[in-house]
Amino acid sequence: MAQPTIDVADLADVESLLDDDEKAVRQALREWLAASVQPRVADWFEAGRIDDPRGLARQLGELGVLGMHLEGYRCAGMTATQYGLACAELEACDSGVRSLVSVQGSLAMFSIWRFGSEEQKQQWLPAMAAGEKIGCFGLTEPDHGSDPSGMRTRARRSGDDWVLDGRKMWITNGSIADVAIVWAQTDDGVRGFAVPTDTPGFAAADIPHKLSLRASVTSELVLDGVRLPSSAMLPDARGLRGPLSALNEARFGILWGVTGAARAALTAAAEYAAERVQFGRPIAGFQLTQHKLADMATALATSTLLAHRLGRLKDEGRLRPDQVSLGKRHNVRAALEICRTARSVLGAYGISLEYPVIRHMNNLESVSTYEGTHEMHTLILGEAITGIPAFR
Missing domain, CATH: 1.10.540.10 (Acyl-CoA dehydrogenase/oxidase, N-terminal domain)
Known part of the structure; x- marks a missing residue:
């Protein structure tokens, strides 16, 4: 062979x-x-x-x-x-x-x-x-995802303390966290709080029935009269600049991460195609399979090169938020398409957990929408290109 x-x-x-x-x-x-x-x-x-x-x-x-x-x-x-x-x-x-x-x-x-x-x-x-304490990040709410400026979680003054009320949704690590970084509306605008999860009034429950990111803790947070000392507020975070800066850090990790999922799916498809015999020969020898493999490999090479370029820019202190959106938007879409194509190469085996493809494909459906949907990153790039915001 x-x-x-x-x-x-x-x-x-x-x-x-x-x-x-x-x-x-x-x-x-x-x-x-x-x-x-x-x-x-x-x-x-x-x-x-x-x-x-x-x-x-x-x-x-x-x-x-x-x-x-x-x-x-x-x-x-x-x-x-x-x-x-x-x-x-x-x-x-x-x-x-x-x-x-x-x-x-x-x-x-x-x-x-x-x-x-x-x-x-x-x-x-x-x-x-050290992994001895676990944190989560509470920004998204049941009714506010892409537009965090409309969040309903409130923090109000009570003497020298703050009292928080609200709900956060789709929170990774939520039910196992020791500290929750919670963003809330105040009379002074959006502020962030480091909330110990053993504080009275704080509760977290895992979200059931997920068909994606199943090997992950995803929770709803409920804050019902959570009283915190003034020292719990993050002093240097004012407005949405704080949470959006953190999201930009996470998006950078995502645009790299999805190249790993795509690589695993492509490798599985190439190995399977070399071993799977139909009509007397490995399916890797058929033109349509080679077309799929070539498209997948090209998309992965493009995504990996983009991730590396953005990594070098970040190391040089020159990475812009719109460039992170470029990477997140392109690489997640490419990874999803690679996984879907790899699933077709594997045929019926593509839906089995004996292979990683369907697991990565399902997971990427979540990655596609968290830390900014494809549509939101399109608008971020559109504004960077034209100078005209089109969010409203």
């Missing part, structure tokens, strides 16, 4: 753009995931739960990937590109595992690191970097 002469997952030789440190970070995480998570993740997806999410968080903390792109407070202080490579490996395993890391590091930890007081940073960040 003929053997391929190239790496189907790297037509553009992006591997040659990596330095030794970047390769080492990627390889260490890839090996750990293959030994510790990959054998179990399909069962987690099928069961709709991770066996021990807090234990998984501690292991990820020991590896140094929680808040790995932040400086100080026991964070690893790695580059944006190293963080992106880690996200790709995590999502090649499962989007839910990458989501745990993204929400912990790029949403909850970043919000405290960027906007919190020194007391808040010392209180939460070292334990969160």
Whole structure:
């Protein structure tokens, strides 16, 4: 049987753009995931739960990937590109595992690191970097997703304290979190609060019946008269700039992460096509299958090159929000199409959890809409191109 002469997952030789440190970070995480998570993740997806999410968080903390792109407070202080490579490996395993890391590091930890007081940073960040404490990020509400300016969660003054009332929806890590970063309307505009989840009036319940991101904790948060001291407010976050800055960090991880899911699906399809015999020959030898493989490999190469370019720009301090939208919009759509095409190559086996394709395809349906839908990122790019906002 003929053997391929190239790496189907790297037509553009992006591997040659990596330095030794970047390769080492990627390889260490890839090996750990293959030994510790990959054998179990399909069962987690099928069961709709991770066996021990807090234990998984501690292991990820020991590896140094929680808040790995932040400086100080026991964070690893790695580059944006190293963080992106880690996200790709995590999502090649499962989007839910990458989501745990993204929400912990790029949403909850970043919000405290960027906007919190020194007391808040010392209180939460070292334990969160170690995976000993888990964070979640409460922005989305039942009636307000793409337009967070309409949020109904309120924080009102009561003496020297704040009292929070409201609901947050689709919150990753919500029911296992030790601290929730909650964004609320005040008389002064939107402000952020670090809410210990054992505070009276705070409750979190897992959202049932998910058919996507099943190997992930997704919750609804309810705040009913949650009384907090004034020190719980993030002092440097005013208006929507705070949560949107954190979302931009998370989107950067996503645009890298989905290349991992796409790579896993493409690799599975190429290997299956080489082994599956129909009409007396491997289906990899038929023109239509080769067309599919070529399209998938081209889309993955394009997405990977884009992710690397944006990673280098972020490392240089030159990455713009609209460029993050470019990456999130293009790479998620490309990854979804790769998974759908890979599913067609596998035929009936494409819907079996014996292969990763349907799991990645279902997960990416969620990734497509969280941290900004395809439509919202289209409008962000449209405004950047024309100078005219078209959101309303």
